[in-house]
Amino acid sequence: MKKLINYIAIFMLCIIFAQCKKSYLDVSSPSNVDDKFVTSTPSQTFEVLSWCYANYRQNCIMGTYRWNDPIGSDAEMYPEANSSNNLNAILRPDLIPIDAQAGGFNNLYTTIAYAAKVASLIAAKPAYQADIKAGTTSDWTQLYGEAMTMRAMCYFDLIKHFGDVPYGYENSYVVNYSLNSRFDIYDTLISSLKAVEPFMYVLGQGGLTAERLSRTYCDALIGELALFSGGYQTIRTDISGLYGNVKFITKGTQANNCVYAQRTDSLNYFKIADQYLQLAITNEGSCHLITSDNRSYANNPYQLVFQYMNNLQVSPEYLFEVGNLQGGPSGQTTNSEYPYAFGRPSAGGSSNAYPTKTFDCLRIIPTFYYGDYENGDKRRDASVAVTGSTGKGNETMLSFVPGNKTTGGIAINKWDDNRMNPPYTAAQRNSGIDWPILRMSDVMLMLAEVKSKLGESADAISLVNQIRERAFGNATHDISGLTGPALTAAVYEERKLELIGEGTRRWDMIRSGNFSTDAIAVQQDMQAMVNDLHAKGYHSFANGNVISNYIYTKMVNLTNPLTYDADTTNPALYPGWRGQYNYSTIAGSGIVATAAHNVAIEGLFSYIDPNGPVAASLISQGYVKTKWGIDIVNNFTSYQYNILSGITSATDAPRYYWPIPSATLISSNGKVTNGYGLPNQ
Template identity: 40%
Template structure:
């Protein structure tokens, strides 16, 4: 896969720190260096590449800790008490170190991006060629690089506000400590307005995806339009805000009560509609002028695949930029990549020379989401969540609901799988070279649908909801599960359906937690999640199974499994790893135990290694995954006579009940929901920043100041 060449100009490597404030660490080149840097686009590109060198990995740490494990679909795999990071993920049931390394590093690196971007922006603005191009409304390398720097800065501020709330804001180059002496906290409203305005000026002169050699591994005008939409959407949404901070003339609509201890309230701007209209406008700009980006609606791979949703992720695993991407962080094989190590199908392999090497599996899926929200004919279900892990020795292992990692920890992600790579990398863990797809068309379309519905344009909302949902179902299911489902929706029911669709479409991609926050539904969705999990556990304890009312899917304490040789016993041409389960297949079909669920198995490319295994130790046949089999009944006896073994499934949820019930969002108990308390998701500002601010930057949300 082509990556941006991170050539950081030597003058940027030799610059010195000009400011003492922790969050600045300003790297300021001399005027001579700046003259050289911004004399030619190729030199300026090196400076922009220096920003990307931090930008591409900017959000990984807090994304890992909270965003991809802290929603009503996504969770962590370990015991709550085993990892301190579960405290902020669970909304602070206890206090947390305000100098937490991942939090403070994210804070520091966001400001590193911002200070570098401001230097580049100012340098390009002083260039005569850029000025001429801007004046003549001509797209050029100069205007593109300028827009990329603006987009880098805006993306960093977007993350800072998401995690920390109101933060220091400056949109000019900092070259001395004296310039920083008066920087305090700025209202997030001013930050949103400032970055939206800057992007609106830059976007018309940026290349759309595919123009000027710009791919989704760089910020394009397509991405920047979507970023304006995202910032406006965020500005319109509900957020937890401080009551000890002056928001000027902005007024709010409030949910619930103010918390006097945390000094916080859960609100959105009273003029939210104007920002949602702005979000809709810029998301429509993406749809109307996407460049080469598109929603993948057709799977060209032929019979057996038939899943355009999965096709998107296969591009990533083939080390190709997906046509659905608006932005992918570029990773390099053999050097780095936390994908799919943390956010893909787990592997019990060793750290190196395994098939595949270890994959930890940080992102997990709640059983109540998998069984209770996905319809069995939704093509996204099996691509999203896996019920078998890679053994690390070219074979399958049943997922275990005991807390832990690898094959333990519950249902894991399946959108990425090192077994499914076109050229699997078995040398070492965390070096697959798989890009991080940070923004794709399905995401933007559903945001557009929500913004349109929220502002009364239900026709547009339904158009884009239909586009996304349609590809998840076969042609035979369209009339019932797409047209018939969407047509009668209106008002709040339409908004709820779009929010639900985002949950199905984006599970495991770290988008749902922030959606819950912005929609104003975080407290309710936490409460409902916990109650669904409790109902499931009680059913498993009382009856040995639980059937989810909305889908008819049943989870049981036990399933029956056996290893099979699919090449000899089922179909010599079959590859479970890339197989969509056939429409209408039932448990009476002899191939059902190995074809359902689909998109699992192991890589056929490991033939030499597989040949060293017993022929019946590669693929797993499973019965009882979606319907109850009485352990003492005739069906169980017949399966065991056929070589199946009764294997623990839901019973390990029962045996670890607190992990799956009372430890969920432990910092927001049911009493908080009843009282209408605001959700406390905001991170603490690091102590070093507070200490260096001369009192201009203060801690909020009840966090300690030292």
């Protein structure tokens, strides 16, 4: 079982911070005596710093970016009809109440304040100062870098999700504060991390796993900060002088006091990103791209990346993942929200179900699933689920009828309670599966993106092909001969295939400068598909796949109901990586149905004429005609709403920010306001 970061007890928090304030800017500092007591040794200091990890997991991460990022792209969507939960995801943040994300916003700043205080305490220690002077990496220099990296990571989240924000006020009393330019914040964060990264441990050193921040992750974060600073983003036009001397090129039209823009000196930032993303690979330590699979029953190294997490182990491919604890003993409860919100769906109950309920707010847009994957890509079945769980130990087809659990459309397949050994069946949201933040293939493809923009085509292609060779198991699908914008577009497409469901595609679309163009394209693709389904009963994609109004399904028995690599000759094993854990082996599992556990599927990728002989033969064998694409046709207005409906023209500036909460606006005495057409009261 992995070693987890534990909460600090509440009484310890009271020692660290003598009093609590309502504003995130008014976190008070502890007394000197208490400072010395709680940070007298590296282990005690880490106990203090561990609160930052816990608060990030419990109160920051799902409140902001991990809720909407994975459901607002040209490949990912929200499943329910007429819901306000995805207003930001569909690019309508102007309809969001001003305090909708006050919790996440305030807790990010609180985490920043704690991390900054820990860093300041360490910086004053003679042992730390001596190590820095000697150029020595030690537990003290690691902890200082860890605190500064946590601080930078939280500010990065704030910029991405709220735009320009107040900066640098932590642990000080201020009467008036104002917005700071995101570009100035990026520069300051990059500079601060450059100073600490040489004195941090790489992954595997000093007992570090990917559940703690390391030099490996710090290097990658510098690269990300530079990449985002140099990329396209929507900026404000209503505050004169906000961005100082930074000059921009713009796309589309200016509206809602904002415009889609990229700084003109972006190449300087891409060069920084190039240097530090490469350093993250050089300083990978115990982290690496998983390229082989030694499991006797499977050969899919891509799926193995996520199986580590399902096994409650730290995945060797991750630079950082947010740690969770299964079950949650008293005082240490962790909320395993990620696999609940984004895992393979289950209609089980909230407790004592097989498996328990998985809501899954992340669904895959069908044109992506059917149209983007090439034949032989091992990532498809490991990434996308067409079946879910009944909660009684049986597999069931997912439905394109809007909804949640086993309705709402096809889903992400990377986190699945069925793939735990054994699954945690006592209660939902308590599985203990970690939350992914950054893995090596992401770093490699960000580096490929940067190199394509810097004109280093050969290096970019080499990086992409390393990822593709894992995906296909050989080099027959390598790309070649691409340069310039065509190569950059190929990198973005590879990122979409590799990282689907991991909260990156939305930001890739924004950074590329093509968000609105891509949004209109997927809307048009969906319309063309629905037109064909309505007129012909099927729609054909360029890769040869076909989606039909109806498929044919039958419940069958398999010796092992949990399936692995696909077998195209067996309809219960194709697509692969589905089925069910054998819940009959779990004590007290009387709720498990005794019927056949697996779904055999015919016609998922080819058209079967409902009035033809093939359909008649299947029905005679016990198959049932099952609604599939027809449910998209009959509910298309919901799909039109959920797929980036806030974009109505390729010239629109994407508005993807949350409103800064009202308390912050009020306390600033008018110096902080919401832009982009977002509410100010």
